[in-house]
Amino acid sequence: MKQPRSNPAAEAFRVEAAPASVDAGLAAVGSLPGVGPALVERLARIGIVQLQDLWFHLPLRYEDRTRLTPIAELSIGASAQVLARVDGVERGFRFRPQLRVALVDDSRATLTLRFFHFQRSQAEQFVPGARVLCFGDVRMGQHGAEIVHPQYRILRGDAPADLGERLTSIYPSTEGITPLRMAGIVERALARLPEAAALELLPPALLKELGMASLRESLLTAHRPPPDADVAALLAGTHPAQRRLAFEELLAHHLGLKRLRAQVRSRRAPALSGSGELRTRLRTSLPFALTAAQSRVATEVEHDLAQSTPMLRLVQGDVGSGKTVVAALAALAAAESGWQTALVAPTELLAEQHWRTLGAWMRPLGIEPVWLSGKVQGRARERARGAVAAGAPIVIGTHALIQQGIEFQRLGLAIIDEQHRFGVHQRLTLSEKGREGVVPHQLVLTATPIPRTLAMAAYADLDVSVIDELPPGRTPVQTVAIANSRRAEIIERIRAACAQGRQAYWVCTLIEESEQLEAQAAEVAFAELSTALPELRIGLVHGRLKAKEKQAAMEAFKAGETRLLVATTVIEVGVDVPEASLMVIENVERLGLAQLHQLRGRVGRGSEASTCVLLYQPPLSAQARARLAVMRETNDGFRIAEKDLELRGPGEVLGTRQTGAVEFRVADLVRDAALLPLVHRIGEHLSAQDAEAARRIVARWVGSAVHYAGA
Incomplete structure (x- = not known):
């Protein structure tokens, strides 16, 4: 059920109630006849608190009973x-x-x-x-x-x-409210819909230029489509009335994120220029030369850091493109200027990988990164907190860094890895840990390529840099899809590869056996493979292992002591073993394209030709077949991301449940992509010419549905 979710820009648009003659939509839903306290509480669960929330609670579908x-x-x-x-x-x-x-x-x-x-x-x-x-x-x-x-x-x-005289509207509902009852509530709210002039926030001349109907007419058409309405267009969301509403919703989201960006950038950040000495020493000590794309993006970041206006930059780069080096150079710019850097990663494994990688680079420069995660407890935690408070130049950890009780002495740069795993609210919370009246610069990294369409809409508060070049020597990964019935063949293939000195991953999608899902659990697979391949030393990594056990398993695999590593998707990001050239992923029908691409990126990191085997359980759905076809056809992360967006929608690509990213009521970022350039143009015009209208458009669409997912 598609419901309005949180909009990160909403906090920038807290509004006082407008006079009733101007905006009757701010009246409480409890003012409607027949809507008592119990019903008010149920409606609030799905973000419906004011009358305008009901006006924009559009039908899920239409039934033709005419x-x-x-x-x-x-x-x-x-x-x-x-x-x-x-x-x-x-x-x-x-x-x-x-x-x-x-x-x-x-x-x-x-x-x-x-x-x-x-x-x-x-x-x-x-x-x-x-x-x-x-x-x-x-x-x-x-x-x-x-x-x-x-x-x-x-x-x-x-x-x-x-x-019936018109199409019957079927509304999204919630526990305790049937669709029929919801339709009655919406109908009562529509009876209070103001006349067009009082409701409209967009200039009439603009609507005429765009060939769009008024908001009132569009809402009434969407709620009460006439018998001659184009049912196919309504069901597809492409009816002119729906396009008019989608346009205003996209405009509200765009304006909100721009306002949020303006609020952050109105504050002062430390100018982190530094001498450049540490950065030069790092570049010369690395066993590889930066690619032209890495150098270009590093220069863009350094330019931003040197300003007293807070940097808000998203760095996109496909798997293995080298974002960590860019982050390290940014952290050294802060250290050279006497400021601290906090690097936050979504998982213990990825955070620890960063800690070890940056530690190896930084220790020769006289910098010891501090490690702080939820599993660091007791005296070790107190020592880490003390080091952070004392001004440790680089602090690396999980979301534990965002929690209260972690105080930085001079936080100048916040680096957030895998942005789609975090909410904007978490990013802003980290920003508030700045001192001396300044906010830290923000550098956001993602190895999940975000299609331009989605980035324009979801990250309008960030500048975007793209590392669009892989380091030399990387070989494309050959990808094949094989039914689970041929499992024994795959095991023999692993035996032969490991006998030749190669290493392999076997990735499972669950930790323990489940009767409800046809997925092979990691522990069951580990036992099966240990029996089938007694001559091989096999490792096991999953999220429920203790940190020391997990790290020991990874170190043994990196050192070549274990030839085969059975793991869950905890190895999706951050694991770098160049000698591993074969990967088997089980139950691929359960994973999205972006996750499959991330997992495949664990191989092909050395000069050896690499292979990824997608093991599936037939029969496959049409969507699963489409995903596997894309994986076989291309290694291009951006093409894969575009297809993932097309197949699964923006909420899944961004991880809406965890991120606090918006899930639109009317708009669809794939279907309505053509509206975005117009949204940007009109957004710039309104921001410059009618700031009050811009403020109220955002307040209307975000309304009382303001909340941060997971907050």
């Missing part, structure tokens, strides 16, 4: 309304109680109504010859077309059917 369909013309899989007579009734109890009613109409075809939950009085209504008006989804049953649990009315005598 016409009748002869039974002979019914289409399997489609919804239809039928008027027919009862031809026969059967009640069966062989496996479970069920009621079957056979209907016939003038087309002399038969439709079966099937009920699994019914009362005796209900069954007695269906007498042969009774006229029934019913509606539902048609499917193929044992005896032809049938509708399971239809909505129906028994018509008395020759009483008219009284068909």
Whole structure:
């Protein structure tokens, strides 16, 4: 169910109630007749608190009850309304109680109504010859077309059917509120919809130029589509009324993020220019030369850091493109200027990988990075906290760095890795740990390529840099998809590869066996492979291991002591073993494209030709087949990200549940991508010419649904 979720820009648009004559939408939903305290509480659970929240609570779908369909013309899989007579009734109890009613109409075809939950009085209504008006989804049953649990009315005598005059709107609902009841509540709210002039926030001249209807007309059309409305367009979300609403919603989101950016950048940040000595020493000590793309992005970051305006920059780079070096150079610029850097990663494994990598680079320069995560406890934690408070130049850890009680002496730079795993609210919380009246610069890294469309909409508060070049020597990974029935062949392939001195990953999607999912758990796979390959030393890594056990398993694999590593998706990011050139990923039908690409990126990091085997459990859905086809065709992370966005939607690509990223009420970033350039143009115009209208547009669409997911 698609519900409005949090908009990170919302905090920038807290508004006082406008006069009722200007905006009646700010009235509480409890002011509607029949909406008592219990109902108010239930509506609040889905972000509906004010009348305008109901105005923008649009139908999930539409049902056409304005016409009748002869039974002979019914289409399997489609919804239809039928008027027919009862031809026969059967009640069966062989496996479970069920009621079957056979209907016939003038087309002399038969439709079966099937009920699994019914009362005796209900069954007695269906007498042969009774006229029934019913509606539902048609499917193929044992005896032809049938509708399971239809909505129906028994018509008395020759009483008219009284068909609807317009399409029936079906609304998203919540526990304790049926769609029908929700429709009644929305209808009462629409009765208070102001006239067009009082409701409209966009200039009439602009609407005329864009060829768009007023907000009032668009809302009424979306809620009460007339019988001649283009049903296909409404269901696809491309009707002009929906496009008008999507445009304003995208505009509100864009304006909000821009306002948030302006608020942050209105504050002062430390100018981190430094002498450049440490950065020069690091570059000369590295066993590789920076690519042209790394050098370009590092220069962009250094330019931002040298300003007293806070940097807000997102660095995108495909798997293995070398974002860590860019982050290290930024941290050294801060250290040279006497300021601290906090690097936050979403998992213990990735954070520890950064700590070890940066430690190896920084110790020769006289800098010892501090490690602080949730699992660092007792005296070790107190020592780490003390070092942070005393001004340790580089602090690396998980979200534990964001928690209260961690005080920095002079935090000048916050680096957030894998931005899609964090919420904007967490990024801003880290920013508040600055001292001396300044906020730290923000450098956001992601190895999940974000399509330009999504980046424009979701990260409008950030400047974007792209590392679009892989280091020399990297070989493309050959990818094959193989059914699980050929599992024994894959195991033999691993035996042969390891006998030649190669190393391999075997990735599972669960830690423990589950009866509910057809997924091979890591521990079960470890036992199976240990039995099948007794000559190999095999390691095991999953999220429930203790940190020391996990690290020991990883160190043994890196050192070549273990030839095969069985792991869950905790190795998705941050693990770098150049000698590993074979990867098997189980149950790939359960993973999204971005995650599959991240996992595949663990191989192909050396000069050896590498292979990724996608092991799937048939039968595959159409979407799963499409994902596997893309993985076989390309290693280009940005092309994969575009396809992932197309297949799964922005909420999944960004990880909405964890990030606090917006889930739109009307707009769809794939479907409505063509509107974004117009949104940006109008956004710039409104920001410059009518700041009050811009403020109120954001307040209207974000409204009382303001919350940060997971906060």
